Amino acid sequence: MKQESTAQNNPPALPPAQFPRVDVDPQALWIFGYGSLVWRPDFAYSDSRVGFVRGYSRRFWQGDTFHRGSDKMPGRVVTLLEDHEGCTWGVAYQVQGEQVSEALKYLNVREAVLGGYDTKEVTFYPQDTPDQPLKALAYVATPQNPGYLGPAPEEAIATQILACSGFSGHNLEYLLRLADFMQLCGPQAQDEHLTAIVDAVGTMLPCFCPTERALALV
Numbered sequence: 001m002k003q004e005s006t007a008q009n010n011p012p013a014l015p016p017a018q019f020p021r022v023d024v025d026p027q028a029l030w031i032f033g034y035g036s037l038v039w040r041p042d043f044a045y046s047d048s049r050v051g052f053v054r055g056y057s058r059r060f061w062q063g064d065t066f067h068r069g070s071d072k073m074p075g076r077v078v079t080l081l082e083d084h085e086g087c088t089w090g091v092a093y094q095v096q097g098e099q100v101s102e103a104l105k106y107l108n109v110r111e112a113v114l115g116g117y118d119t120k121e122v123t124f125y126p127q128d129t130p131d132q133p134l135k136a137l138a139y140v141a142t143p144q145n146p147g148y149l150g151p152a153p154e155e156a157i158a159t160q161i162l163a164c165s166g167f168s169g170h171n172l173e174y175l176l177r178l179a180d181f182m183q184l185c186g187p188q189a190q191d192e193h194l195t196a197i198v199d200a201v202g203t204m205l206p207c208f209c210p211t212e213r214a215l216a217l218v
């Protein structure tokens with residue numbers, strides 16, 4: 001997983017026997033990302049793990065009028081829905097020392113102030129060591145936040161995503177980067193809601209793309 005190019009993230013490449021064990025800071029914190037944080041954490045971290053949380057399903061039910069939409073045309077981004085049968089894959093990032101306050105300060109603006117997300121403690125299961133779960137902080141948009149859009153048919157969500165863009169880019173980029181991540185996680189990582197929206201986008205995209213004949217008219 002790509003890390004910020006900071007000294008503590010790239011210790012000198014010494015053979016394990018000589019490389020001093022870096023004591024984990026007791027203040028260390030794991031932050032679980034399951035949407036844009038999966039591909040663009042944009043904060044310094046010391047370690048990262050691909051894995052999943054149980055008891056939640058990911059849904060494109062949060063409106064976004066800044067990063068991937070506007071006030072007139074809010075985009076759709078993801079949140080976590082409590083679902084006893086649910087399992088959501090993402091990335092957990094470990095922050096230590098000064099990284100903790102820096103990350104929380106940054107995410108408070110990006111997620112809470114600009115995005116309407118609240119924080120919630122979740123149990124994260126690393127893909128490689130699911131028998132050693134970690135407590136992690138997740139940013140979740142609840143139905144009580146003003147930007148919450150709630151459920152809609154996947155076709156309607158796809159239409160909204162195709163039509164919206166914001167400060168951080170097009171809403172379609174957000175969808176496809178998340179789909180790319182899920183592909184990398186392998187066949188055990190399934191997200192039917194995400195897949196249905198990507199399929200609906202694939203069906204509609206030709207309608208949004210000018211044909212040679214249409215281009216000849218301009």
Ligand SMILES: N[C@@H](CCC(=O)N[C@@H](CS)C(=O)NCC(=O)O)C(=O)O
Nearest residue numbers: 033034035036037067077115139168
């Ligand atoms: N909290 C979720 C979702 C976060 C998310 O996608 N937030 C949006 C909307 S506030 C965001 O930061 N977007 C930045 C971008 O779209 O690049 C996560 O852990 O990834």
